[in-house]
Amino acid sequence: MSVTNAWLTLIALSIGSTILAHFGAAGIFASLAILTLAWIKAQVILRVYLGLQNAPSWGRGFGMVLAIYMIGIMGLAVAAS
Amino acid sequence: MKDATKQTPAEGIDALPGDLMMWILIVSELLVFGAGLAAFMGVRLTDPAGFSEAQTHLNATTAGINTVVLVTSGWLAALAVQASEMGNILRTRLFLAAASILGVVFLVIKGAEYADKSAQGIDFETHSFFLFYYMLTGFHAMHVIAGIVILALVSWKVTPRNTEVGAAFWHMVDLVWVLLFPIMYLL
Amino acid sequence: MKYKTQRIAFAYFVVAMALFAVQVTMGLVLGWIYVDGNFLSELIPFNIGRMLHTNSLVVWLLTGFFGAAYFLVPEExxxxxxxxxxxxxxxxxxxxxxxxxxxxxxxNLFEGNFLLGKEGREFLEQPKWVKAGIVVAALIFLYNISMTVLKGKKTAITNILLLGLWGIALLFLFSFYNPDNLALDKMYWWYVVHLWVEGTWELVMASILAFLMLKLTGVDREVVEKWLYVIAALALFSGILGTGHHYFWIGTPGYWQWIGSIFSSLEIVPFFGMMAFAFVMVWKGRRDHPNKAALLWSLGCATLAFFGAGVWGFLHTLHGVNFYTHGTQITAAHGHLAFFGAYVALNLAIISYAMPILRGRDPFNQVLNMVSFWLMAGGMTFMTFTLTFAGTVQTHLQRVNGEAFMDVQEQLWIFYVMRFGSGIAVVLGAVLFIYAVMKPRKEIIEAGAVGTPAE
Structure with a gap:
């Protein structure tokens, strides 16, 4: 992915999460959706902006830790609802 | 040395793009912010209603604008790296300057947000939500300031390597924000 | 000895070891006071004994660091x-x-005198004239070492060492600032020794370890330097704000609980890094250095530092845990193994490496030295366990059940007896160490084949 495509993706995802939060979407499913969007954004920044797409093994490692972390955060979000 | 890395794909630590020390810093920072956000989510369990109420005092719209500002700034920094790799110093400097200006915009919006909180009489002792709010966003804002300084240093001495290392720090600041923003402002 | 001024280190190491003897002797006395509360209570009250035990520890470690710097800077x-x-x-x-x-x-001479009397501040109670003397000595030292490095080759080892040593001297200046507000006093108080042991001393430790690894294992300098920079960066990143874990219950704002907990949890990382570094270097190294004792101490240092400072530190660093364990024997357990593992063993490692060279009898009788390692390390580990168990029991009885302090101490008696026993082992080990590096002339261990350094 080129950096410009990454940027467009990030903007689209950010607008998406703001719309979700703003227009009524509440409750646990909205929270999980918002966190999923954040997860994708973090993945895009790691892979494209920080260039881990060119270092596949590191990209996988960071992706895995991020996945565990986001699942943990989602778990805490579910527990709080 | 350089030819050797071109022929065989680098392995282990050498495969990391940019500078090892910067990656050590990035990972350390991510651990700290990650732990802070996880602690926030953990403490939130003890008082979900209080946290929701406290969150209504935040302005998600301006923070959302700040997200756009920061990821755009990150894009400009990434373009600066490409310009630097092509040896175009002027173009590199322009992109870095633009990225820094958006960093300043971020700080101005953040400052207005803090001023608004303070006008409402909210400080870090008001509620544990605001303890985390001030601590984590404040820490993050300090990194934005540090990032602007780093970008300025890089544009003073432009080399492809310097630009890549400076931009990496800036992307880390970006990365932290895209996780911090939804967790703190939207959940 | 390649440079004749390296002999300065000899005098420093001798003074350091003499103070080491004083320190462990005082430790033994204190250990007995825990068993029999009235022992020497008229002659050396407990607080005075403790002052001597802790102050002589810090001074001898610093003297050892100075000696190490005078030994390794000329070579580097x-x-x-x-x-x-x-x-x-x-x-x-x-x-x-x-x-x-x-x-x-x-x-207790000159009580209350501004210049000559001891100041009431726990652990920083040195009279003002002594503090001023320490600053003058530190300035002389920094001038001397910095001039040497500036004239000669700059290596990663000397860079990090100098950074650490300058930090030590600058942070000591906080001992002169003594605010009236007790909370503020405590806050700045931690800036001295705790920004040392969690920051600048780690830099000194990493650079001395790097020097030893370079000499003992023959691994390429380039590799050693990469490790050294990474470890130094991690130490500073985690250590400076990690000191916030001392701010939990002294009246500082609540955010310190999170800053302290999060950053100090990361303090285990540089210690893990140092342990990994030491073992990877030995594993990769192709040199069979005859000074096995120095290698044993180096590896022991890295390992025990990881457990004492890293694991035992993490054990009670989270503020939720520390709320209960603050100031119990858990703290004493951590303090003993951390200081011994990280800094005592480090000094003994560089002394074991340097002394035979300084005295021109390389290699020397290492069997006694190695026996002393196992005596001290074993004794200290046992002591750490007994104090940890004592602390666990104390936390429960005192902090959870709310029993009175002295009633709890009574019930901990058996642990203190065991701790005294382990203290004897440590003192015997210390005496044996000093004897081993100072006295025997006969070579018992065969000089191993000095392999060619990896090229």
Whole structure:
């Protein structure tokens, strides 16, 4: 992915999460959706902006830790609802 | 040395793009912010209603604008790296300057947000939500300031390597924000 | 000995070991006071004994660091020490100050005097003239070492070492600032020794370990330096704000609980890094260095530092845990193994490496030295366990059940008896160590084949 495509993706995802939060979407499913969007954004920044797409093994490692972390955060979000 | 890395794909630590020390810093920072956000989510369990109420005092719209500002700034920094790799110093400097200006915009919006909180009489002792709010966003804002300084240093001495290392720090600041923003402002 | 000014280190190491003897002897006395509360209560009250135990520890470790710097800087920067005379003057000031402290504490001379009397501040109670003397000595030292490095080759080892040593001297200046507000007083109080042990001393430790690894394993300098920079960066990143874990219950704002907990949890990382570094270097190294004792101490240092400072530190660093364990024997357990593992063993490692060279009898009788390692390390580990169990019981009885302090102490008696036993082992080990590096001349271990360094 080129950096410009990454940027467009990030903007689209950010607008998406703001719309979700703003227009009524509440409750646990909205929270999980918002966190999923954040997860994708973090993945895009790691892979494209920080260039881990060119270092596949590191990209996988960071992706895995991020996945565990986001699942943990989602778990805490579910527990709080 | 350089030819050797071109022929065989680098392995282990050498495969990391940019500078090892910067990656050590990035990972350390991510651990700290990650732990802070996880602690926030953990403490939130003890008082979900209080946290929701406290969150209504935040302005998600301006923070959302700040997200756009920061990821755009990150894009400009990434373009600066490409310009630097092509040896175009002027173009590199322009992109870095633009990225820094958006960093300043971020700080101005953040400052207005803090001023608004303070006008409402909210400080870090008001509620544990605001303890985390001030601590984590404040820490993050300090990194934005540090990032602007780093970008300025890089544009003073432009080399492809310097630009890549400076931009990496800036992307880390970006990365932290895209996780911090939804967790703190939207959940 | 490649450079003749390296001999300065000999005098420093001898003074350091003499103070080491004083320190462990005082430790043994204190250990017995825990068993029999009235022992020497008229002559050396507990608080005075503790002052001597902790102050002599810090002073001898610093003296050892100075000695290590005088030993390794000439070799690293390929340059004689700037001024030998100044180095001895510095040592004389330190010895005079130390003697002054001991006499002032023991007889409580000049009580209340601004300049001569001891200051009431726990652990920073040195009289002002001694503090000023320490600053003068530190300035002489920094001038001397910095001039040497500036004239000669700059390596990663000397860079990190100098960074650490300058940090030590600058942070000590906080001992002069004594605010009236008790909470503020406590806050700045931690800036001295705890920004040392969690920051600048780690830099000194990493650079001395790197020097030892370079010499003992023959691994390429390039590899050692990469590790060194990474470890130094991690130590500073985690250590500076990690000191916030001391701010939990002294009246500082609540955010310190999170800053302290999060950053100090990461403090285990540089210690893990140092342990990994030491073992990877030995594993990769192709040199079979004859000084096995120095290698044993180096590996022991990295390992026990990881457990004592890293694991035992993490054990009670989270503020939710520390709320219960603060100031119990858990703290004592951590303090003993951390200081022993990280800094005592480090000093003994560099002394074990340097002394035979300084005395021109390389290799020396290492069997006794290695026996002393196992005696001290074993004793200290046992002591750590007994104190940890004592602390666990104490936390429950005192902090959870709310029993009175002295009633709880009564119930901990059996642990204190066991701790005294382990203390005897440590003291025997210390005496044996000093004997082993100072006395025997006969070579018992065969000089191993000195392999060619990896090229």
């Amino acid at each position: 920067s390929e340059q004689e020490i700037h001024s030998e005379k100044l180095a001895y003057l510095q040592l004389a000031i330190l010895v005079l100050g130390t003697a002054g402290v001991v006499v002032t504490y023991l007889f």
